[in-house]
Amino acid sequence: MTSFWSKLQKPFAVMAPMADVTDPAWRALVAKQGRPAVTWTEFVSADGLWHLNKASTGVPQTQGAPAARPIPPFASDTPVSANPLMRDLAFTEAERPIVAQFFTAKPPMMAYAAKLAEELGFDGVDINMGCPDRAIEKQGAGAAMVKTPAAAQAVIRAAQEASSLPVSVKTRIGWNAESIDEWIPALLETKPTALTVHLRTRKELSLVPAHWEVMPRIVALRDQLAPETRVIGNGDVQSLDEAREKCAEYGCDGVMIGRGIFGNPWVFAGRASEDTPLPEKLAALVELAHAFEALRPAKNFAILKKHIKAFVTGFDGAAEFRATLMAAENASELEDICRASYN
Ligand SMILES: Cc1cc2nc3c(=O)[nH]c(=O)nc-3n(C[C@H](O)[C@H](O)[C@H](O)COP(=O)(O)O)c2cc1C
Numbered sequence: 063m064t065s066f067w068s069k070l071q072k073p074f075a076v077m078a079p080m081a082d083v084t085d086p087a088w089r090a091l092v093a094k095q096g097r098p099a100v101t102w103t104e105f106v107s108a109d110g111l112w113h114l115n116k117a118s119t120g121v122p123q124t125q126g127a128p129a130a131r132p133i134p135p136f137a138s139d140t141p142v143s144a145n146p147l148m149r150d151l152a153f154t155e156a157e158r159p160i161v162a163q164f165f166t167a168k169p170p171m172m173a174y175a176a177k178l179a180e181e182l183g184f185d186g187v188d189i190n191m192g193c194p195d196r197a198i199e200k201q202g203a204g205a206a207m208v209k210t211p212a213a214a215q216a217v218i219r220a221a222q223e224a225s226s227l228p229v230s231v232k233t234r235i236g237w238n239a240e241s242i243d244e245w246i247p248a249l250l251e252t253k254p255t256a257l258t259v260h261l262r263t264r265k266e267l268s269l270v271p272a273h274w275e276v277m278p279r280i281v282a283l284r285d286q287l288a289p290e291t292r293v294i295g296n297g298d299v300q301s302l303d304e305a306r307e308k309c310a311e312y313g314c315d316g317v318m319i320g321r322g323i324f325g326n327p328w329v330f331a332g333r334a335s336e337d338t339p340l341p342e343k344l345a346a347l348v349e350l351a352h353a354f355e356a357l358r359p360a361k362n363f364a365i366l367k368k369h370i371k372a373f374v375t376g377f378d379g380a381a382e383f384r385a386t387l388m389a390a391e392n393a394s395e396l397e398d399i400c401r402a403s404y405n
Contacts, residue, residue, distance in 0.1 A: 096331025272297020
């Protein structure tokens with residue numbers, strides 16, 4: 063089946079999933095200021111979705127794989143208070159194409175999540191096989207999947223069989239050491255529609271420069287084993303120009319930009335952070351804060367403060383002004399401080 067992936071013009075630049083950063087409020091802002099070629103949700107626990115939706119909709123617990131049972135009527139009927147994870151899957155038309163990212167080590171749970179994503183109207187399903195969070199790795203999910211290629215394949219196939227959505231994978235180049243020659247072919251054997259590779263090992267976290275020099279090997283494996291799979295490189299890219307350069311130099315089809323979006327929702331419009339005047343940045347920050355309160359009511363306002371740090375930087379008096387803004391306890395207070403200082 064043709065999907066949006068096959069229509070993307072290469073090279074393309076996509077926005078990375080980042081928990082507590084690329085939430086619905088942030089994504090709404092970016093969709094307005096300069097949309098990426100593809101948007102990801104933050105990662106969501108497939109197991110959490112299943113258990114909380116089941117509890118809230120009273121689907122009886124029976125034997126057998128959950129994927130074989132009817133899907134609970136979660137899409138519109140589940141009270142979000144009963145399953146806050148459903149809020150992570152909220153999106154608007156302006157964000158399309160949008161891919162829902164899930165993690166789990168259990169194929170039936172991934173099948174459930176993929177069906178849910180289809181029912182919710184997502185354009186694709188992405189499987190996280192790169193997260194180094196210990197709580198996630200303990201479940202055998204995230205980056206831990208690098209150590210269990212057969213289990214990883216089973217999770218990918220479960221998603222592929224459960225829905226008609228294109229299934230992509232996001233991973234790293236290895237666990238303690240780079241293991242591209244074993245790990246990447248195992249993934250490509252399942253023919254994912256796209257494969258994003260964060261060019262560091264799990265051990266390296268994000269502490270060393272990304273190893274872009276290994277990308278041509280990944281592209282060669284793709285050419286040989288799964289020519290239809292889009293390969294997306296990820297690590298340290300800050301701008302559209304840099305993304306184009308990386309694709310030209312290393313042969314990947316696209317680039318995923320993560321931390322390069324901090325303080326710069328204009329990245330995908332091709333604008334550098336320093337080219338945006340402070341009042342425009344503050345207006346964006348205030349808009350983000352109000353959207354955060356509206357779309358993420360159960361989340362602590364403190365989560366938003368990382369954006370204050372990222373937006374308010376690089377000018378005389380930035381540190382003092384940041385400190386004042388950090389004292390705000392809600393969006394209105396933040397707005398009042400901005401208005402008083404820069405009107
Ligand atoms: C705060 C934060 C949250 C992240 N959350 C996720 C996530 O939910 N799913 C995921 O696949 N990667 C996640 N990542 C990893 C990024 O998507 C990306 O792979 C990483 O930051 C490297 O890209 P960069 O150098 O462009 O930032 C997260 C990274 C950060 C900094």
